[in-house]
Amino acid sequence: MFLTVVAVCCAAVAVPLLVNGVRAARRGARSLTRLLTLVAGLAVLALGVLVAVLAAVGTTVSTALLLLVLALAGYLALVFLVFLGAALTCGLVRVTEQAESLVVLGCGLVHGAVSPMLRSRLDRTLEVFHRSVAAGRTPVVVASGGQGEDEDRTEADAMAEYLVARGVPAELVHREGRSTNTRENLRFSQEVLRDAGAGGRTLVVTNDYHVVRTAMTARRTGLDARVLGAPTARQSVPSAFLREFAAVLVMHGWWHLGALAAIVVLWGVGLATGALPA
Structure with missing residues (x-):
């Protein structure tokens, strides 16, 4: 059931991103930043396919790899949701006072x-x-x-x-x-x-x-x-927020690399100690 939910979520996220990316390409966008939604949509779609393949194989190795993929993807998804929530909250705040x-x-x-x-x-x-x-x-x-x-x-x-x-x-x-x-x-x-x-x-x-x-x-x-x-503008929202998320990740790059490395280390420890399938 959990993997089905993951696959559905990947599809639900990938399709709008791909549609937005294709529209941007048709409008003449050629730079990576303007086609970021297309790239992100393909990446999310690839993630969904990878999860489905690893789950279908069903071996202990594929199961261990599946857990690692889900952990890394889950971390990035959580960070993105935190960023999105903060950005939307700050953007909706109406500043009514005056300024010098x-x-x-x-x-x-x-x-x-x-x-x-x-x-x-x-x-x-x-x-x-x-x-x-x-x-x-x-x-x-x-x-x-x-x-x-x-x-x-x-x-x-x-x-x-x-x-x-x-x-x-x-x-x-x-x-x-x-x-x-x-x-x-x-x-x-x-x-x-x-x-x-x-x-x-x-x-x-x-x-x-x-x-x-x-x-x-x-x-x-x-x-x-x-x-x-x-x-x-509505049509610019997906690419704008993705570009900004990438910039925020780079801004705190060492923190996020450290967190991802810690996930990999914990995964390795789990395999070595038998807490995870090996």
């Missing part, structure tokens, strides 16, 4: 203009900015994002233009155009805020899937800020 400074993180341009995902971040920034102004504050806004290899200008420039065009005074918008990743976004933006003499409550705006890693990175860089999540 806002940092909006870039995430790529489309033909030199803001992408739908970036527009979501900017619109959330505008929401907080205008709420803060209505409360009598004049928040500084930092548009943070460098220039990608396939971009003809910095994300910061495009973001600043978008904000100014929608009512943010140009003198309150500061451009941070050097960063290439989240850590640099926060570190360089902190320098911009310091140079601008901005103090008080700081809010960092990103997409909901990115909130957890941004908050962890902010703590590491010493930036005292709350992180606010903006909605992610």
Whole structure:
């Protein structure tokens, strides 16, 4: 019964991932990050097939290997569920207070203009900015994002233009155009805020899937800020959350490698002591 449930769960997870990955490929996606749902779907499907084959063989060796596969896969699944729960919880929290400074993180341009995902971040920034102004504050806004290899200008420039065009005074918008990743976004933006003499409550705006890693990175860089999540387009949710999960795994890579190694060691001890079939 347990193995049947595992097989059904693998199929239930793999099919939507594969469908999303095929759609991404049809839309012209070619990079691994954009096809991550397809890769993940194939991996989950392969896991289901491996579990079924090992269970069908039924030897003591296949049974021992099956236990190891289930333990390793179970650990990764548990970590993903914890990450997903934290990301969804943080992304759903509505920050209603005002801010003295806002940092909006870039995430790529489309033909030199803001992408739908970036527009979501900017619109959330505008929401907080205008709420803060209505409360009598004049928040500084930092548009943070460098220039990608396939971009003809910095994300910061495009973001600043978008904000100014929608009512943010140009003198309150500061451009941070050097960063290439989240850590640099926060570190360089902190320098911009310091140079601008901005103090008080700081809010960092990103997409909901990115909130957890941004908050962890902010703590590491010493930036005292709350992180606010903006909605992610439905078709981008699977690949966005998978990319972010992979990034969080890498961020704590040694911890997870140690946990996986411990599982293998315990499995080996179980075989040697007879606690597991051998």
